Amino acid sequence: MMAEAPGCTGMHRGYSRERTKTMAARGKHALRWGVVAWLGLMSQPLWAHAHLIDQVPVEGESVEVSPERFELRFDAPLRITQFEVSGPEGGVELSDAPVGEMGKHHEARPANVLAPGEYRVIWRGLAGDGHTMSGDYRFSVQE
Numbered sequence: 264m265m266a267e268a269p270g271c272t273g274m275h276r277g278y279s280r281e282r283t284k285t286m287a288a289r290g291k292h293a294l295r296w297g298v299v300a301w302l303g304l305m306s307q308p309l310w311a312h313a314h315l316i317d318q319v320p321v322e323g324e325s326v327e328v329s330p331e332r333f334e335l336r337f338d339a340p341l342r343i344t345q346f347e348v349s350g351p352e353g354g355v356e357l358s359d360a361p362v363g364e365m366g367k368h369h370e371a372r373p374a375n376v377l378a379p380g381e382y383r384v385i386w387r388g389l390a391g392d393g394h395t396m397s398g399d400y401r402f403s404v405q406e
């Protein structure tokens with residue numbers, strides 16, 4: 264199965280009619296906020312969706328030794344709602360998981376040394392704009 268590319272599965276669904284109504288209700292500020300939102304599409308909006316910019320181990324990487332930690336870095340804050348690693352021995356127990364924290368940088372540590380083999384990381388998160396982001400990638404640990 265092909266790894267699903269990290270992406271915004273909501274595709275601006277969060278910029279809803281309800282939010283537009285709320286903006287209209289703010290009267291004279293509505294236009295200004297509309298402009299801010301529009302500019303946001305070009306730069307970094309306040310309620311930005313977050314894109315994955317770095318991960319450790321890197322996708323497809325074959326690491327020589329069991330990784331001490333897993334890392335995800337985003338270009339905007341995101342709340343991790345799911346983080347799962349599985350391998351040849353099933354689900355990998357994590358001594359600390361990033362679930363629930365809002366931030367650009369997330370870390371998780373395996374509770375035990377990872378056995379050689381192929382691993383799969385599945386994560387899911389909620390960006391500041393309310394969009395769900397997710398990723399699914401593999402790496403391997405050498406003999």
Ligand SMILES: [Cu+2]
Pocket residue numbers: 271273274275311312313390392394
């Ligand atoms: Cu988004």
